[in-house]
Amino acid sequence: xxxxxxxxxxxxxxxxxxxKAILIQGSRQVGKTTLIEQLTERYQKILWVNxxxxxxxxxxxxxxREALLRQIAPYDCIVVDEAQRIHNIGLTIKLxxxxxxxxxxxxxxxxxxxxxxxxxxxxxxxxxxxxLFPFAYGELETELGIRAAQRRIPDLLVHGAYPxxxxxxxxxxxxxxxxxxxxxxxxxxxxGNIKKPEVLVKLLRALAYQVGSTASIHELSxxxxxxxxxxxxxxxxxxxxxxxxxxxxxxxxxxxxxxxxRKIYFYDNGIRNVLIDDLRAYEGRNDRGxxxxxxxxxEFKKVIAYAGRGGRLFFWRSRNGAEVDLVxxxxxxxxxxxxxxxxxxxxxxxxxxxxxxxxxxxxxVHPANVADVLSELRERLG
Numbered sequence: 001x002x003x004x005x006x007x008x009x010x011x012x013x014x015x016x017x018x019x020k021a022i023l024i025q026g027s028r029q030v031g032k033t034t035l036i037e038q039l040t041e042r043y044q045k046i047l048w049v050n051x052x053x054x055x056x057x058x059x060x061x062x063x064x065r066e067a068l069l070r071q072i073a074p075y076d077c078i079v080v081d082e083a084q085r086i087h088n089i090g091l092t093i094k095l096x097x098x099x100x101x102x103x104x105x106x107x108x109x110x111x112x113x114x115x116x117x118x119x120x121x122x123x124x125x126x127x128x129x130x131x132l133f134p135f136a137y138g139e140l141e142t143e144l145g146i147r148a149a150q151r152r153i154p155d156l157l158v159h160g161a162y163p164x165x166x167x168x169x170x171x172x173x174x175x176x177x178x179x180x181x182x183x184x185x186x187x188x189x190x191x192g193n194i195k196k197p198e199v200l201v202k203l204l205r206a207l208a209y210q211v212g213s214t215a216s217i218h219e220l221s222x223x224x225x226x227x228x229x230x231x232x233x234x235x236x237x238x239x240x241x242x243x244x245x246x247x248x249x250x251x252x253x254x255x256x257x258x259x260x261x262r263k264i265y266f267y268d269n270g271i272r273n274v275l276i277d278d279l280r281a282y283e284g285r286n287d288r289g290x291x292x293x294x295x296x297x298x299e300f301k302k303v304i305a306y307a308g309r310g311g312r313l314f315f316w317r318s319r320n321g322a323e324v325d326l327v328x329x330x331x332x333x334x335x336x337x338x339x340x341x342x343x344x345x346x347x348x349x350x351x352x353x354x355x356x357x358x359x360x361x362x363x364x365v366h367p368a369n370v371a372d373v374l375s376e377l378r379e380r381l382g
Contacts, residue, residue, distance in 0.1 A: 004143045007306045021105040026132035027242035028183040031163045032108040043077035051082035061087040077104040084109045090122035097126045134268045135161035136302040154282040157291045160270020180274040207264045208275040212293045214261040250314035292341035307381035322350035334359040343368040
């Protein structure tokens with residue numbers, strides 16, 4: 001299969017040329033380097049600095065202004081890949097931008113934790129930021145066609161959509177396990193000051209089993225046998241490394257609605273399934289509902305991020321147990337969704353929710369209509 005075009009390719013290209021740096025964040029192995037290679041085809045002389053390369057790191061760690069300007073002088077484009085591994089790289093990029101040397105600057109990073117402190121702050125007002133995720137359904141639909149993309153849904157729910165895994169013609173499960181074992185924790189362990197990696201793995205497995213359920217920090221603390229503050233910090237680190245994300249509750253009336261608990265979802269179904277060591281075919285599983293819910297909510301996250309026009313996601317639950325799986329808030333309006341793996345099932349929206357929030361539209365999302373729902377979402381945010 002040839003290269004699948006990413007939605008961000010045209011989005012970022014529309015910003016070029018620019019006097020600001022282009023920052024692309026996302027988990028390792030998600031395609032950041034490939035995307036930058038495509039974006040930089042227009043340039044003749046490119047200096048490529050790899051933060052994973054020890055020699056490049058030593059050359060660029062705390063480099064002085066004069067040495068920096070001499071090094072970049074012959075080039076019209078500077079790329080810093082895995083920038084979070086280079087000390088004070090944000091200040092270095094700031095020197096390039098402020099020198100007004102008319103050079104394109106691209107930065108990639110896989111840990112927003114370290115990027116926020118080393119890049120985001122020094123480059124305030126000097127960068128355009130983008131996030132890249134595993135393949136979005138819209139990207140696959142454009143590449144494969146509507147019917148072919150829909151036929152791949154069962155595989156997406158089990159093996160996920162990391163580019164190397166999805167495009168593989170063989171050993172897809174081994175590739176997925178390699179991504180999970182070799183790359184998943186790399187930045188978390190390096191920058192999170194985690195002294196007991198086994199605790200992190202145990203927490204991840206517990207969260208993987210609880211996908212779609214409200215995650216109690218207190219209960220997780222008892223299960224993993226570390227204090228609640230550590231659990232909360234580890235979850236934050238995993239969010240910063242694009243492994244998982246928390247979905248907050250929608251609440252304007254804490255007396256009647258859940259207002260504190262969060263749900264946990266993974267950006268990629270394949271990673272979730274590797275963590276629980278279950279890559280069985282979708283049809284024979286008893287967690288089909290959880291897999292479908294995780295996939296749909298992650299797809300909503302991607303659409304919102306790629307649109308770049310705002311939009312927030314919530315779940316809703318009343319104190320008496322009535323629930324709405326997913327609520328989109330955009331421009332002061334609400335849109336509510338029930339997520340069902342079985343196309344024959346139709347979601348029912350609690351009267352108390354409808355009365356309190358008066359959503360503009362409601363829909364049940366299932367495999368047969370997910371393409372239409374995501375298309376409507378893109379139009380709504382466009």
